[in-house]
Amino acid sequence: MYFIYILGPAGSGKSYLTNALKDWLEQRGLDATIVNLDPAASWLPYTPDVDIRDYITVEEVMQKYNLGPNGALIAAIDLSIEYVEKLVEEIEECRPNYVIVDTPGQMEVFAFRASGPTVMNLLRGNSKAVSLFLAESLQITKPTIFLSIITLSMATLFAHKLPQILVVTKSDLVSKKSLAKVQQWIEEPMSILEELRREDSLMTQIYLDVMYSLEDLMHKFIQDIVFTSSVTGEGLDDLYGIIQRVLAGGEDFYTEEYSEVL
Numbered sequence: 001m002y003f004i005y006i007l008g009p010a011g012s013g014k015s016y017l018t019n020a021l022k023d024w025l026e027q028r029g030l031d032a033t034i035v036n037l038d039p040a041a042s043w044l045p046y047t048p049d050v051d052i053r054d055y056i057t058v059e060e061v062m063q064k065y066n067l068g069p070n071g072a073l074i075a076a077i078d079l080s081i082e083y084v085e086k087l088v089e090e091i092e093e094c095r096p097n098y099v100i101v102d103t104p105g106q107m108e109v110f111a112f113r114a115s116g117p118t119v120m121n122l123l124r125g126n127s128k129a130v131s132l133f134l135a136e137s138l139q140i141t142k143p144t145i146f147l148s149i150i151t152l153s154m155a156t157l158f159a160h161k162l163p164q165i166l167v168v169t170k171s172d173l174v175s176k177k178s179l180a181k182v183q184q185w186i187e188e189p190m191s192i193l194e195e196l197r198r199e200d201s202l203m204t205q206i207y208l209d210v211m212y213s214l215e216d217l218m219h220k221f222i223q224d225i226v227f228t229s230s231v232t233g234e235g236l237d238d239l240y241g242i243i244q245r246v247l248a249g250g251e252d253f254y255t256e257e258y259s260e261v262l
């Protein structure tokens with residue numbers, strides 16, 4: 001059993017990718033169980049096999065503790081630790097090849113507090129896992145947003161300490177040329193400088209400093225990028241190939257190199 005955690009900022013396409021990936025796997029004769037870990041989800045593009053909302057919802061927490069939606073989401077995720085054992089039992093009954101875990105929209109609440117990564121760890125136990133960090137193509141193709149997304153993806157990596165693949169979603173919404181540009185920024189981070197300067201020349205020195213600091217980090221921590229569309233199915237073959245490589249540990253992956261440190 002392999003776990004695939006789907007993480008990313010609000011609206012980045014987590015739930016749609018969860019659904020598309022499950023379909024892709026099932027069409028190839030592989031079983032996938034979907035776990036919804038979003039206690040605030042009011043509608044999902046799939047029917048979850050295992051659902052945190054069967055145990056706790058943000059709505060209930062708001063009423064019970066007189067909290068607003070953000071406070072209630074924090075509380076619901078903290079409280080969900082209590083129910084992980086039940087979720088694990090449900091997953092084990094399914095005994096799938098893959099467990100795809102969809103996570104809450106407000107990823108900062110989930111990934112950057114202790115309870116989110118704790119739930120992730122308890123859920124997978126000793127099973128191998130990979131996380132997909134999602135970024136929307138319409139956002140990541142903008143140079144300054146690219147920098148924010150890259151730093152956020154690294155922060156997420158440090159929070160859950162799992163091998164992570166950067167997935168640029170909704171690739172059907174931008175040109176191939178723009179996606180190729182993002183690929184180039186990943187491979188040669190300094191190539192973004194010119195565009196950053198063009199966007200805001202007053203910031204040139206700061207961008208230079210940032211890029212010098214980020215270049216090495218990016219080479220070390222962002223190894224895989226893939227462009228997908230849950231609408232056209234584009235990129236899902238590539239994504240599966242990378243997931244397999246990471247999970248099988250066939251190639252030298254940074255987690256092996258850093259596992260002692262992490």
Ligand SMILES: Nc1nc2c(ncn2[C@@H]2O[C@H](COP(=O)(O)OP(=O)(O)OP(=O)(O)O)[C@@H](O)[C@H]2O)c(=O)[nH]1
Nearest residue numbers: 009010011012013014015016104105170229230231
């Ligand atoms: N064109 C296009 N739209 C997409 C794609 N994936 C998702 N969307 C749209 O983007 C919106 C958000 O998608 P979701 O999958 O719900 O995003 P999410 O990250 O789960 O959202 P939250 O859980 O609220 O954070 C929906 O309106 C989808 O229709 C895609 O590959 N292409």
Ligand SMILES: [Mg+2]
Nearest residue numbers: 014015038105
């Ligand atoms: Mg969602």
